[in-house]
Amino acid sequence: MSQLQNPRKWRYTWETLSHLSTLKLFLFNPDVKPATQCRTLKIDLRFEESLLLVTWEEIQDEGFVGNSLKVPIPKVLIQVDSPRDFKATEDHIEVKLVLVLPVDHPLVANFNSVLNLSDEDSAEVSDSFQPLSIDSDIKHLLSGNEVDFYCKNCSYKLTKTPLRSFVEMPSFDWREVADNWFGTCCCSFGGISEKLVKKYANSYSSVKGISLYDATCVVVSKDDISGYVFPDSLERNEKYDQESGLASEECMAQSGIDPQNNRSEGLCCGTDERDITANGDDEPSCIPPVSILDDEVNGRHGIPHASLCTSLSGLDLSENVVNEDGSSANDHSHCCMEKTSFIRSLEDCMEKTSSENQELTNNFKLPRDQRSVLNGSLGNGFMVRTSNLSKNVEWIEFPCSQCSHIVGAYPSLHYGHAPLDGSVRFFKCYISSNLPAGGVGDVFRKHSLERMFANQLIESANEEISFRTVVRDLKTNSPMLQIVLLNTNAWCCSGYCLETGGAAGPISKTNLQAVVKVLFSDGSNTTEAQSKMLEEWVTKKQAHEVYMLAHQIKELSESLRSAEGRIPFSCSFMPGLTLSSLER
Incomplete structure (x- = not known):
């Protein structure tokens, strides 16, 4: 021919x-x-x-x-x-x-079992018909005693010691679900929502020996990673904490509260807005649901609770407030409670020392790596949604220490290049759980x-x-x-x-x-x-x-x-x- x-x-x-x-x-x-x-x-x-x-x-x-x-x-x-x-x-x-x-x-999907294929051929055919599944991944990861992760490109071992504990990563919309269920106002169920916030932050935090996972990545603590020295940006991170709104006066300004005259603007959280007059200024009848995110998400500034509680101590919240129509503020009902009840709840919030309120207060003293995820997931770095974008968070590609092939990524502040939450996301398509990579024993061979x-x-x-x-x-x-x-x-x-x-x-x-x-x-x-x-x-x-x-x-x-x-x-x-x- x-x-x-x-x-x-x-x-x-x-x-x-x-x-x-x-x-x-x-x-x-x-x-x-x-x-x-x-x-x-x-x-x-x-x-x-x-x-x-x-x-x-x-x-x-x-x-x-x-x-x-x-x-x-x-x-x-x-x-x-x-x-x-x-x-x-x-x-x-x-x-x-x-x-x-x-x-x-379904009969065609199981057809290979009738043909009595070899284990390797059977796995190849099965992989082409089986979709990627988180449940399948975690089932295989937990089936053995311990797991090491390797670079799929050069088989270099990425982990110092084998990992034994794997926990599914919380949903990226967890905060929205909690707020919709319990409410975000300062009264009633708001405390329950904030308790869930703290539990979420604790479960999401980086812990040596424990890995989180989702559909595209495995989140491993930087202390479990071998052969890589992370930059030390502690001083820069502390600087970021101060500049991101944790100082009370700056947060008060972001919240619409003037620290000079204790004036608050636009903080009503209810649909029934009622204006009152105090010391000649217009004051809302309640404070809004408060965001604890310590950076900007989609260009919106978060309002830390700690700063808000600090600013509330300077507000004149007299019960004998008269509206322009001559009626008392007590005659109007707040969206969730009456004015007097609201003022009393604010005083109790600042003065009570019960264990329950103490636990709630601890939410505002979380470590920096946990505070970074209080208002939502940072994402997995593989495909970031608009809701996870932040002007203060930069994603850094993480290379293999031996072959320099990219195996994952981690979030970092603009001021430094250390992992913001103390962990690295290994992308499943670039790692293997066993050697040889892509073999029958590799959990991520299908990825x-x-x-x-x-x-x-x-x-x-x-x-x-x-x-x-x-x-x-x-x-x-x-x-x-x-x-x-x-x-x-x-x-x-x-x-x-x-x-x-x-x-x-x-x-x-x-x-x-x-x-x-x-x-x-x-x-x-x-x-x-x-x-x-x-x-x-x-x-x-x-x-x-x-x-x-x-x-x-x-x-x-x-x-x-x-x-x-x-x-x-x-x-x-x-x-x-x-x-x-x-x-x-």
Whole structure:
């Protein structure tokens, strides 16, 4: 055969959609136009060899020349007596086969057990059908006595000593749930909510020997990490505490309280707003639910409780306050309690020394690493949501000490580069729990950057009710990837066709892999005009926005570009966007 007809240049892609009993095959070669060059096209299924034989005749100078391709068939249930539907188009050959059952049917998922596969083959097939699951991860992690983590790139041991305790990371919206359930006012159930706040902070704090985990990462204390010296930024962190609003006068100013004349503005927490007059100034009837976050989230300043309690001691809260209409303040009911009850509760809050109030007060004396998460999770660093963004928190990529390959990240203050909460997030796609990496004993063998991103993308799209997403650089805020979800339940596999001449060799095995079909655009090298158009598209289409580190975005872009070649150009071309896929 000539170089033009070399079968290695022919590529195949099998594709099917969930709940559909049709398996589609694309065969294409960039140097061949099947519609004009492939005559008398024939398809022959050879089930005993697990392959499909495609033959045709091509006109050349010496006359008609026969050509044939061998395409491995994935492990699916095909109807033997069903008709073969095939055609030759301008840039590819398309074949359609009828399946007995859809590929995601439970009977098909367990089909490999009937074939009596080896442990390695069985694990490979099972991994392609099983979705990523937190429950499965923790089940395997806790099944043994202890676990070490290794760099998946060079097998370097990342942990000093084996870890035995694993706890699921609290939900990122835990504070909102607590506030909705118990309320955020200073009365009644507000105390219960704050007790939960403290318990959350304690459970989230970094402890040597205990690891947190979620769908994408394992959070390990810096004291458990081997071969890495973290910068010491204690003085800078203390400076940050003073500058982030912990000083009473600054916090009073942020809260609308003037420390000079003890005047408070706009602090009503109820829907029934009633103005009163005290010392000639307008005062609200209550204080608002107070935020304890010691940094800015989405540009909103937190109001520390400690500062607020300090400022309350200077307020003139006389019970004999008369409104402009001549009525007493006691005649008006507060949204949760009457004025006198509110004033009394404030005095009790500052004077009581009971154990219950003492426990509540301790919330405001938490260590810095715990205070940083009081108003919500810092996130896992893999895909940060808008609700987790903070102007005062910077994410630092964490490299392997031996090969310098990125294995995770950790949050840090702008003033220093020490972990803000004393821990590092190891991304599951870059670590292994056993050696060899990717072996049967590795809990994270199924985790890849593609699969983790695709699952997070689907989860975010379901929550935001949007199939349009923009991935921004976590540090620069620049839009780097534009993604539109097309189908989240597709299955495909791709490769190169087999030789038909020479000695017959073993047929390579192929398995269908769950994928997400997407349209994407790489915005890393866009012009200013293109970036402006993208920003307008985000606003107009109300696209969901997520933030990732530059290293992960670059790797994802390469994966998306690599997957472009799995489908012929005529089936993937769309103006402005490119059809691709990600493993799910």
